[in-house]
Amino acid sequence: MVTGSGEVRVRPRRRTRTAVLAGVAVAAVLGGVTFALGMPDGDGGGSDRKGPVGSATVGAGKDKDVTASPSASASSSPSSSASPSPSPSAKDEKEAPRAPATASATPEDDGAGDAVPLTVQTHPYAWESPCSQRYLVNRPASEVKPPPQEQGATAWASSFGAVSSGQQYVQLTVQGTGDETVVVQGLTVRVAGKRSPLAWNDFVMGYPGVGCGGNVPTRSFTVALDAARPAVTPASGQRDFPFSVSESDPEVYYITADASAYDVSWYLELKWSSGSRSGTLTVDDKGRPFRTSGNSGRPAYEFPLGGEEWVPEGTTNLG
Numbered sequence: 001m002v003t004g005s006g007e008v009r010v011r012p013r014r015r016t017r018t019a020v021l022a023g024v025a026v027a028a029v030l031g032g033v034t035f036a037l038g039m040p041d042g043d044g045g046g047s048d049r050k051g052p053v054g055s056a057t058v059g060a061g062k063d064k065d066v067t068a069s070p071s072a073s074a075s076s077s078p079s080s081s082a083s084p085s086p087s088p089s090a091k092d093e094k095e096a097p098r099a100p101a102t103a104s105a106t107p108e109d110d111g112a113g114d115a116v117p118l119t120v121q122t123h124p125y126a127w128e129s130p131c132s133q134r135y136l137v138n139r140p141a142s143e144v145k146p147p148p149q150e151q152g153a154t155a156w157a158s159s160f161g162a163v164s165s166g167q168q169y170v171q172l173t174v175q176g177t178g179d180e181t182v183v184v185q186g187l188t189v190r191v192a193g194k195r196s197p198l199a200w201n202d203f204v205m206g207y208p209g210v211g212c213g214g215n216v217p218t219r220s221f222t223v224a225l226d227a228a229r230p231a232v233t234p235a236s237g238q239r240d241f242p243f244s245v246s247e248s249d250p251e252v253y254y255i256t257a258d259a260s261a262y263d264v265s266w267y268l269e270l271k272w273s274s275g276s277r278s279g280t281l282t283v284d285d286k287g288r289p290f291r292t293s294g295n296s297g298r299p300a301y302e303f304p305l306g307g308e309e310w311v312p313e314g315t316t317n318l319g
Helices: 011-038 047-054 060-067 070-074 088-095 150-160
Strands: 118-126 134-137 163-165 167-176 182-195 201-204 220-224 243-245 251-258 263-274 277-283 290-293 300-302
Touching: 118 150, 118 263, 118 277, 134 150, 167 243, 167 263, 167 290, 182 251, 251 263, 251 290
Parallel strands: 163 290, 201 300, 220 251
Antiparallel strands: 118 167, 134 163, 134 201, 163 167, 167 251, 182 243, 182 263, 263 277, 263 290
16 A cells, blocks of 8 residues: 555554464464363363362353352352362361260269269169079970079079069169268159069079078168059168268168069169259169069979979979
8 A cells, every 4th residue: 555655554464464363373272271171181180170270261150160169159258269279167177077976974963964973783683582583484494594593693584584573672782972971862663564464484593492591681671563652661670761872881772572463664763962962863774664573373483403404383302
């Protein structure tokens, strides 16, 4: 093009061509970026590489939605999702150890969150004398093992699903957990259920005529389970509650519970006080009620000393 001054102007055409070439170069670069976005990572597409790409201008909105962590999406900062690694709060949530479940050091408290100042150890299968205890078992005599010693009574009864027959002799050892004195105010009977007596066979513990006598220990009590309202009553000549205990001065109570007309499930409640505090402890057979059934009319068996099998009660020749 010739201007009025006679000068030829060709530079604008070069600029246009240069701009076109520059545009082609930019397109090539963008195409390379797009190609890089579509290429899989060498490690299978790890999240460490997606983080920085997601923060780029190209496809930033889409990648941001995909790579945002739950903690980042909940954050009020709009730039938190652009970080190539999880935010400190998300990492702390993931790696922080969980607090262990809390467990009380004592099975009971006094209702105010304080530990009860005494413990009760229960022996539901104690024997008043070697031959006084009987058990009902829902098996024929040929399938029942010989009678155990008293220390093996719990395992023996458990193995046969035995139920105390006629009476149950329960031993309670009550002890304080510290120097403070705790007053045991009394024991109350709670009946959980009454049914007809079990129609099972009756087995006598011990061996007939061999050391079957026994003495009534102090702190002995009786319970008539057939009564409409069974109560803990001191045995003849024994004193009634209250009693005091401490860690260095425990007490042992012996409860003889009788049943003849019913199969009774029952437990005890022990009332205590110490200074301004007071409460009630449930006393049972490891979370289950005690169980005592009448045995009237049931086939009864005994095991002769030196014998090999159970025989009907009263047929053993002691001469």
